[in-house]
Amino acid sequence: MSSESGPHGEVATATGAGDPIPDPGIPPHEPRLTDIDERAARRAERQVATFFGLAALLLVAFVVLYVVVPKNATFLGFGASHMGLGLTLGLALLFIGVGAVQWARKLMDDHEIVEERHPSSSTEEDRQETIAIVRQGAQESGIGRRTLIRRTLIAALATLGLPVVILLRDLGPLPGSRPAHTVWRRGVRIVNDVTFKPLRPEDISMGMLVNAVPENIQELPEGRERNAARAKAAVILVRMREDDIRALPNxxxxxxxxxxxxxxxxxxxxxxxNLYEQLTRQVFCPCHQSTFDLSDNGRVVFGPAARSLPQLPIMVDSEGYLVAQSDFTEPVGPSYWERG
Ligand code: FES
Structure with missing residues (x-):
């Protein structure tokens, strides 16, 4: 191994097989046009500001399109609303990115650095140095003195949040108290969900599971309203030995x-x-295997369900039919984030 003088100073040269590849050093610094020509720098600044400004305008256009373009309108055979929203949001993000890249390439301080490899854990001293470098970077980026760029970037980033807020509207109205109530009422008969025949206690044999619905759903107009009410109020009836039931005091x-x-x-x-196992008195959900113990207040004994199966209090009316004592005392179905 020997050394010789090169254009960038003393560099090591390989003298034989197995010697390390010589360090080529850092090429000489070439100043950019914007470093030496103030007019070019101002032109670049206007370019960057134009990108950020256009991004802000496109984000405002996104909101306007969302409000004014009907959901079913078409343009060139495509959904006009989707096309407009996609184009405005996509171009706005592109312009913010292009503006940032141009800013870094043409205006931020330009100098080469050599970063030495070092152990991965950083010392307190290194951390302090990093903070100082970040501060220096902020200073060198010129964000403090280039007010046009700063303002247009703030405008673009501030309006970037608008589409997010607007799109939340598409999640629809909050369900409010609707999931908490079904059409079950005191005295409503429990009927077979296929024949709509009112059920008596003697119709439910030991170990049997019967699918049922409230009789009053037939009073609802046919269609969506009835189907929704039926889906929420659907129940299962099982009979087991009374000694096996571990009901809560209430x-x-x-x-x-x-x-x-x-x-x-x-x-x-x-x-x-509705997959019922008579011996364990457990009912099983085929979707993700949640298992509920019907002899123990519908408690979850296995699976991802987070709460017990709601129980409907029942009794027998004066004519010997099974009826509800009331509506469910808790919401049926999946848990929602707004439930307490
Ligand atoms: S376990 Fe029943 S829906 Fe997932």
């Missing part, structure tokens, strides 16, 4: 001769539960 009178009634909607994400 639920001791919620069953009839060992017959218990539960919501059919899984509390995980709402699949119908």
């Amino acid at each position: 639920r001791r009178n919620w069953g009839v001769d060992g017959i218990l009634c539960y919501s059919k909607i899984c509390t995980h994400v709402g699949c119908p539960v």
